[in-house]
Amino acid sequence: MNKSAQKLDVTPLVDESYCAAATQAIRCEATRLLTEGTVAAVIGYQAGRRKGTAMPTIVSSPEKAAELIFSSACVNNLALYLTKAKKEVRGKGRLAIVAKGCDMRALAGLIAESQVKRDELVIIGVACAGVYASGADRAAPLTNATIARKCRECVVHLPEGADLLAGSLPQQPMLTPLESQELARLEALTPAGRWAFWKEHFSRCVRCMACRQVCPFCYCEQCLCDRNRPQALESTPRPAGNMAWHIVRAMHLAGRCAGCAECERVCPMDIPLNLLNRKMAKELKELYGYEAGLQPQEKGPLAEYKDTDDQSFIK
Ligand code: SF4
Ligand code: SF4
Ligand code: SF4
Incomplete structure (x- = not known):
């Protein structure tokens, strides 16, 4: 490893204000949506039991919205909770969901597959600088050494198609892909x-x-x-x-x-x-x-026939 890479390994990629701003925006929007009755519940993240950790949560009251957080420990893709198989979640009614850019692509796919309708959802997109790699110390800062591999070459830091964007993106160095x-x-x-x-x-x-x-x-x-x-x-x-x-x-x-x-x-x-x-x-x-995951209205190529499809594999 060269010297500049060693230096990057210990340089925090985000500071506390980045997480605090996103957390504040998510709490405000969740409180408003739940108070007005626009949604029955908000799927988001709350602090985990150990320092620096986070876990999925579903909050149904404005008071509980104050428990929502966003940080680099918010690794889970919450789109998982929106499939028809998750009857206990879907049965709550109209939902809001916190979504990072990569989660948005899963949401677009689930909408395309008719698992959930776009108008049944309020999507609180969050500007995301990256999340921890599996096994990384969550009490330590997010650095070149602790960031997840997928985040090193992310092209969706700012989710597209959300109803709101929470937080803003800190300036980031280029990371080795x-x-x-x-x-x-x-x-x-x-x-x-x-x-x-x-x-x-x-x-x-x-x-x-x-x-x-x-x-x-x-x-x-x-x-x-x-x-x-x-x-x-x-x-x-x-x-x-x-x-x-x-x-x-x-x-x-x-x-x-x-x-x-x-x-x-x-x-x-x-x-x-x-x-x-x-x-x-x-x-x-x-x-x-x-x-x-780019176009919610589009079927995947393996679910659709087009005359222009490549036929060269048929011998
Ligand atoms: S990366 Fe693909 S296969 Fe793996 S959990 Fe996400 S959507 Fe599923
Ligand atoms: S940086 Fe990109 S890939 Fe990584 S969690 Fe955030 S949106 Fe997903
Ligand atoms: S060991 Fe890994 S790849 Fe195998 S079933 Fe479990 S999670 Fe999947």
Whole structure:
């Protein structure tokens, strides 16, 4: 590591005023919406039990709105709570939701898939400088060393299409795009080399299904992977079943994945799932000129036929 990189590692990327301004704006808007009865509840973040941590919350009264916060510890993609599968949340009525830029892309996807209607939502977008990487010390400042990999090359710091923008963006240095670099290294391998790369990673999968549970787009009431009459996929963590699960998962999410990297964040086995997500997204962009989560009214390329689609794979 060179000297300038070492210096960046300890330089805080945000200061307290950044979080305080966003928190204040979110609280004000949530209080107004709940007092006026515009929404029945607000999905946001509150402080966690340990110093510097945060966790999702749903507040239903103006008094509780004062508990809402925003900080670099607000890692969760709250769009997860808006699918039809989350009946206890959706049953509350019209909702407001706090959304970072990457969460907005998931919201756009869920609107496109008719999981939620745009007019049933008030979206409180938040200017986001970045969130902590999995395992980073939340009591320490957000730095080049503690920021999540997805945030190093974020292009949606300011969410588009929200009803309100909370906070403002501090000036930020350019960060090394580690994920893009790793993707380029992977693409330079032979097909056999890439297969070996994924085989090794997937061999560690313990099939805890945390990646599925946290994904806003894994909302099927019965996942194919849980079916046992007949059994579609081997459910124990063995190599063949693991590989099949990850191929099914990647194909099911192709053209839908919003790139929030929540699946990778929660994986207890440190499997680089977002690398696979990014590769799939890149293929879709090259083949169909499509990027998920940009246009709420658009169906994904795998859900729609066009005469202009690439047919070259049909031999
Ligand atoms: S990817 Fe962008 S919007 Fe999402 S958490 Fe990171 S910096 Fe914020
Ligand atoms: S979270 Fe990780 S270990 Fe668990 S099923 Fe997903 S890939 Fe496997
Ligand atoms: S597959 Fe992972 S990155 Fe994509 S939307 Fe689901 S949780 Fe987010």
